[in-house]
Amino acid sequence: MTMSEPRLPYPAPVAIEHPELVAYRSEFPILQRKTYMNSCSLGALSNRSMQGMAQFLEMWNEWGAHAWYEIWMGEIAKARQKFAKIIGAQLHEVAIAPSVSVALSSIATALDYSERNNVVMAAMDFPTLAYQWLVKQRLGVECRFAESPDRIHTPPEAFEQLVDGKTALVATSRVFYTSGYIQDVRAVADIVHKHGAYMLIDDYQGTGQIPINVNALDIDFLVTGTLKWLMGGPGLAFVYIREGLLAQLQPTITGWFGHQDQFQFKTKEFEFRREATRVEMGTPAVPTIYTANGGLDIIQEISVESICERSRYLTNDLIAQAREHGWNVCAPQEPERRSSIVMLEIENPEEVVKALVTHNIITDSRPGLLRISPYFYNTIEENTIVIDAIAEILASRK
Numbered sequence: 174m175t176m177s178e179p180r181l182p183y184p185a186p187v188a189i190e191h192p193e194l195v196a197y198r199s200e201f202p203i204l205q206r207k208t209y210m211n212s213c214s215l216g217a218l219s220n221r222s223m224q225g226m227a228q229f230l231e232m233w234n235e236w237g238a239h240a241w242y243e244i245w246m247g248e249i250a251k252a253r254q255k256f257a258k259i260i261g262a263q264l265h266e267v268a269i270a271p272s273v274s275v276a277l278s279s280i281a282t283a284l285d286y287s288e289r290n291n292v293v294m295a296a297m298d299f300p301t302l303a304y305q306w307l308v309k310q311r312l313g314v315e316c317r318f319a320e321s322p323d324r325i326h327t328p329p330e331a332f333e334q335l336v337d338g339k340t341a342l343v344a345t346s347r348v349f350y351t352s353g354y355i356q357d358v359r360a361v362a363d364i365v366h367k368h369g370a371y372m373l374i375d376d377y378q379g380t381g382q383i384p385i386n387v388n389a390l391d392i393d394f395l396v397t398g399t400l401k402w403l404m405g406g407p408g409l410a411f412v413y414i415r416e417g418l419l420a421q422l423q424p425t426i427t428g429w430f431g432h433q434d435q436f437q438f439k440t441k442e443f444e445f446r447r448e449a450t451r452v453e454m455g456t457p458a459v460p461t462i463y464t465a466n467g468g469l470d471i472i473q474e475i476s477v478e479s480i481c482e483r484s485r486y487l488t489n490d491l492i493a494q495a496r497e498h499g500w501n502v503c504a505p506q507e508p509e510r511r512s513s514i515v516m517l518e519i520e521n522p523e524e525v526v527k528a529l530v531t532h533n534i535i536t537d538s539r540p541g542l543l544r545i546s547p548y549f550y551n552t553i554e555e556n557t558i559v560i561d562a563i564a565e566i567l568a569s570r571k
């Protein structure tokens with residue numbers, strides 16, 4: 174602890190369940206200084222990722238540009254491989270991108286809207302998803318939004334009412350960022366495919382914390398990133414493209430990393446790579462590849478299944494503790510639909526978030542909602558620390 178940092182006002186947390194996962198707390202130095210409950214915004218930084226970053230700098234310093242061919246391309250390939258394994262895809266079906274927004278933009282330009290001009294999304298989805306097609310309205314694309322009856326979930330029937338023979342794509346999240354609700358993706362995919370449209374999943378809030386198999390869910394495209402549950406930091410996103418779609422997918426935005434003969438430097442002709450890497454564009458952020466490989470290794474070591482089990486245990490406890498205080502928790506009724514995002518309806522949540530920082534507790538807010546997102550490295554005792562601190566702050570308002 175540095176001199177300027179206030180001391181923790183509460184006793185240090187004690188592990189009572191899943192000791193093998195709690196042991197990972199020592200991998201994340203921030204957990205010794207803060208009650209860190211904002212992993213759905215930014216996953217905690219691990220020692221492994223820090224070592225990765227140091228290694229990157231060392232390579233840069235030692236080898237300069239030679240590191241590209243000898244080492245860095247290999248690290249990028251490793252990141253793709255690890256991601257493919259996590260989602261149950263084949264290596265040639267995955268690619269990297271600098272952000273989910275860029276990945277989405279690329280896919281959005283590859284679709285043919287001449288016969289099928291509508292795209293269906295959920296009103297609850299993260300806005301960057303909708304923006305890709307809202308900006309295409311002037312090109313004749315129609316955006317349709319499935320509404321939520323309760324701001325927690327969007328039933329598959331809401332999509333069914335909007336999808337028709339002119340739907341090009343249904344694009345939605347597996348886990349809603351506002352409620353943590355895990356959608357029945359397979360039910361939506363079945364509706365989508367019945368109408369001959371494609372299914373795209375924005376899995377930023379799901380990958381790493383909830384197991385997934387893209388084939389079992391019958392997904393055509395998936396985009397996600399390393400910032401949150403993959404604990405890899407900003408600057409890296411992943412794309413999955415179903416094998417059968419690869420040959421026909423020709424985005425109208427691209428770059429030299431998408432060219433089949435990238436290092437032939439052919440200025441006058443463009444040929445897409447045969448693999449999903451055809452959507453890659455320019456020089457990737459290698460430092461993030463290193464930090465991301467650290468996070469991905471931890472996820473693979475622990476397994477997404479174990480992470481999910483522990484996160485659920487923490488989330489259910491958090492919801493129960495919040496309800497004991499009589500607070501309105503914006504969470505799915507069915508425990509199997511819950512993920513590690515807990516929203517409390519609280520007036521001026523931004524003020525509470527700020528006050529919590531003075532208690533060394535990191536949370537977040539969205540309009541009208543205080544957002545708490547525990548992960549496998551948190552503990553029941555930390556749940557109590559957060560809940561008690563919120564109660565204290567709310568009591569001081571009266």
Ligand SMILES: Cc1ncc(COP(=O)(O)O)c(C=O)c1O
Pocket residue numbers: 271272273274275299301346350375376377378398410
């Ligand atoms: C579900 C979801 N999709 C997309 C994004 C944004 O992704 P990017 O900034 O990589 O474009 C976020 C960020 O919070 C998100 O929660």
